[in-house]
Amino acid sequence: MRGEATEDTFVVCEGWACRVARLSDGRRQVLSFLLPGDLFSAVSAFQQSMAFHVEAITEVRYGSIKNAELRSKVAGDPHLLDSFMKMCIAENNAAYQRLADLGQRSAEEKIASLILQLMERLGARGMVHNLTFEFPLRQLQIADAVGLTPVHVNRVMNMLRLSGLIDIQKGSLTILDLSRLQRAAGLK
Amino acid sequence: MRGEATEDTFVVCEGWACRVARLSDGRRQVLSFLLPGDLFSAVSAFQQSMAFHVEAITEVRYGSIKNAELRSKVAGDPHLLDSFMKMCIAENNAAYQRLADLGQRSAEEKIASLILQLMERLGARGMVHNLTFEFPLRQLQIADAVGLTPVHVNRVMNMLRLSGLIDIQKGSLTILDLSRLQRAAGLK
DNA sequence: CGCAAGGTTGAAGCGCATCAATGTAAGTGG
DNA sequence: CCACTTACATTGATGCGCTTCAACCTTGCG
Numbered sequence: 329m330r331g332e333a334t335e336d337t338f339v340v341c342e343g344w345a346c347r348v349a350r351l352s353d354g355r356r357q358v359l360s361f362l363l364p365g366d367l368f369s370a371v372s373a374f375q376q377s378m379a380f381h382v383e384a385i386t387e388v389r390y391g392s393i394k395n396a397e398l399r400s401k402v403a404g405d406p407h408l409l410d411s412f413m414k415m416c417i418a419e420n421n422a423a424y425q426r427l428a429d430l431g432q433r434s435a436e437e438k439i440a441s442l443i444l445q446l447m448e449r450l451g452a453r454g455m456v457h458n459l460t461f462e463f464p465l466r467q468l469q470i471a472d473a474v475g476l477t478p479v480h481v482n483r484v485m486n487m488l489r490l491s492g493l494i495d496i497q498k499g500s501l502t503i504l505d506l507s508r509l510q511r512a513a514g515l516k
Numbered sequence: 517m518r519g520e521a522t523e524d525t526f527v528v529c530e531g532w533a534c535r536v537a538r539l540s541d542g543r544r545q546v547l548s549f550l551l552p553g554d555l556f557s558a559v560s561a562f563q564q565s566m567a568f569h570v571e572a573i574t575e576v577r578y579g580s581i582k583n584a585e586l587r588s589k590v591a592g593d594p595h596l597l598d599s600f601m602k603m604c605i606a607e608n609n610a611a612y613q614r615l616a617d618l619g620q621r622s623a624e625e626k627i628a629s630l631i632l633q634l635m636e637r638l639g640a641r642g643m644v645h646n647l648t649f650e651f652p653l654r655q656l657q658i659a660d661a662v663g664l665t666p667v668h669v670n671r672v673m674n675m676l677r678l679s680g681l682i683d684i685q686k687g688s689l690t691i692l693d694l695s696r697l698q699r700a701a702g703l704k
Numbered sequence: 705c706g707c708a709a710g711g712t713t714g715a716a717g718c719g720c721a722t723c724a725a726t727g728t729a730a731g732t733g734g
Numbered sequence: 735c736c737a738c739t740t741a742c743a744t745t746g747a748t749g750c751g752c753t754t755c756a757a758c759c760t761t762g763c764g
Contacts, residue, residue, distance in 0.1 A: 349616040352704055357616040371608060374601035379609045403594045410587075413562035416604050420559060421567045423611035428537040428545040430618040431663030435720070466742070475619030480720055482744060516540055623752070654710070665753055670712065705764105712759070719752085727744070734737085 336392040338368040343388035344464055348472070349380045358473035360422060361385070361465075363449055370415040373398040386464045430475050433514055438474040439484050440513035443494065447503065463501035488512070524580040526556040531576035532652055536660070537568045546661035548610060549573070549653075551637055559604055562587065574652045618663050621702055626662040627672050628701035631682065635691065651689035676700070 340362050347359040347369070359380055362368065368382050369375075373395040402412050422445075429441055450461045467485070471478040488494050493509045495502045503509055510516060533550040535557070547568055550556065556570050557563075560583075590600050613633070617626055638649045655673070659666040676682050681697045683690045691697055698704060 347612075349612060351616065351620055351702065353702065355620040357619045359612050359615055369608075371601055371605045374598060375605045379612060399594075399598075403591075403597050406587075406591045409591050409597070410562060413559055413604075416601075416608075417559045417563045420557075420604075420608060420611065423608065423615060424535075424537060424547050424567060427547055427611060427614055427618060428539065430615060431545045431660075432539055432543040468742080472619075477721055478742090479722080479744085483720095486744080514539065514541065656710080666711090667713090667754080668752055671752095674712080707762105707764090709762090710760085712757100714757085715755090717752105717754080719750105721750075722748085724747090725745085728742085730739105730741085732737100732739075734735100 335395060337373045337395055337398050338382075338390050338392045340364050340366050340368070341389040341391055344385040345382055345388050346385055346469065346473075347380045348383050356472045357475070358469060360419075360426070361446065361473070363446075364453060364455075367415065370412070370419045373402075385469065435474070435476055435480055435484050436487070436512055437514040438476070439470065439481065440488065440493075440509055441515070442470065442474055443501070443503070444509065444513055444515070459503040459506065461501060462499060463496060464499050523583060525560050525583055525586050526570075526578050526580045528552050528554050528556070529577040529579055532573040533570055533576050534573055534657065534661075535568045536571050544660045545663070546657060548607075548614070549634065549661070551634075552641060552643075555603065557607075559607075573657065623662070623664050623668055623672050624675070624700055625702040626664070627658065627669065628676065628681075628697055629703070630658065630662055631689070631691070632697065632701055632703075647691040647694065649689060650687060651684060652687050 342364055345362040345368075347362065349357045349359055351357070362382065368390075402409050425445070429438055433441065446463075447456055447459075447461060450456050455461055467481045468478045470485075471481045474481070476484075485494075485496075488509075489496065491508075493503070493505050493512060495504055528550050530552055533556075535547040535550065537545045537547055539545070550570065556578075562583075590597050610633075617629055621629065634651075635644055635647075635649060638644050643649055655669045656666045658673075659669045662669070664672075673682075673684075676697075677684065679696075681691070681693050681700060683692055
């Protein structure tokens with residue numbers, strides 16, 4: 329789905345997608361990953377067109393609501409307005425955290441913290457069990473999200489695997505040593 | 517000003533400030549620059565505490581409004597709600613553009629596009645004349661904004677100056693060759 | 705004057721990019 | 735069922751962009 333003006337606001341019901349910005353020369357930046365429950369953009373009801381577009385990562389089921397309807401609902405219900413603003417805040421804070429990650433962290437830290445952020449968001453949706461969760465990302469998509477080459481993403485992820493921090497099997501990721509992974513992410 | 521819960525939402529009236537995130541080991545990331553007319557955070561009225569803090573760059577004059585008052589005003593006026601959401605969108609889109617800059621661009625592109633973005637925002641405020649505008653940033657602040665070392669920022673900015681793209685005199689920046697600067701920024 | 709903050713410059717090294725080749729698994733058509 | 739293709743993961747060799755460390759310079763100011 330490209331970034332044209334839309335009549336509707338969409339919400340992911342099932343599957344993964346991502347917001348992508350494309351530079352004029354073709355370079356791609358994955359701005360954020362969309363998990364079940366996420367709006368394609370928390371504020372899309374209020375803007376003409378998006379500066380990015382949305383791409384499916386897996387098969388995606390999604391729902392929609394007319395922008396005009398969403399706007400009037402939000403305007404008419406202070407409690408809903410508050411929830412809506414909180415989603416907007418979350419979107420902002422997530423972007424700011426990624427900014428700090430991209431600006432300040434090494435390759436290993438970037439990838440480790442991306443994994444931890446995804447786990448946190450999936451955990452809030454009850455989609456993590458025993459530190460294991462679905463992980464449908466290709467290494468190219470990870471590379472475009474953290475600003476590295478796919479080749480280097482491969483090397484770093486292999487290192488994380490060989491060091492016994494994570495394990496990946498058939499689209500499923502398991503964190504084998506959470507505290508070491510957090511240290512590798514530069515946290516604490 | 518740290519990121520504690522605040523009773524008020526602040527708006528910059530005069531001067532420059534910036535939002536800053538700090539990593540646990542002390543690394544800093546400048547998330548965005550605040551120019552006259554910017555809210556410290558477009559959504560600060562709706563959240564408990566900020567994930568970042570705000571630092572002054574120059575002397576800053578600012579105003580404030582009680583969060584509760586701002587919330588009720590926004591909730592009570594659909595037109596104001598729309599304006600408010602548009603500020604939130606702008607904040608988001610700016611963050612996304614910086615994400616793409618940090619993830620995909622070279623040092624020269626990062627710095628050139630930062631300069632162009634600042635000029636664009638200042639121009640919208642009528643603060644640019646003959647491609648010249650106030651530029652109070654230290655090289656360290658630029659470095660923390662684009663994710664480079666101050667040393668390298670210095671080299672790149674010197675190159676931009678020696679190449680005749682920009683000129684800096686006493687806190688004032690002039691763009692000498694706009695189209696070459698845009699090309700250096702990787703645009704078009 | 706003497707100090708502090710910031711700008712400038714050089715030398716050396718590392719982290720990641722780049723280029724290129726090979727491996728591997730799933731899908732497709734004959 | 736096998737030849738072929740396509741997509742993605744893996745691995746090695748080489749090089750560059752940026753970091754790091756360190757010195758020195760400039761400016762403003764008590």
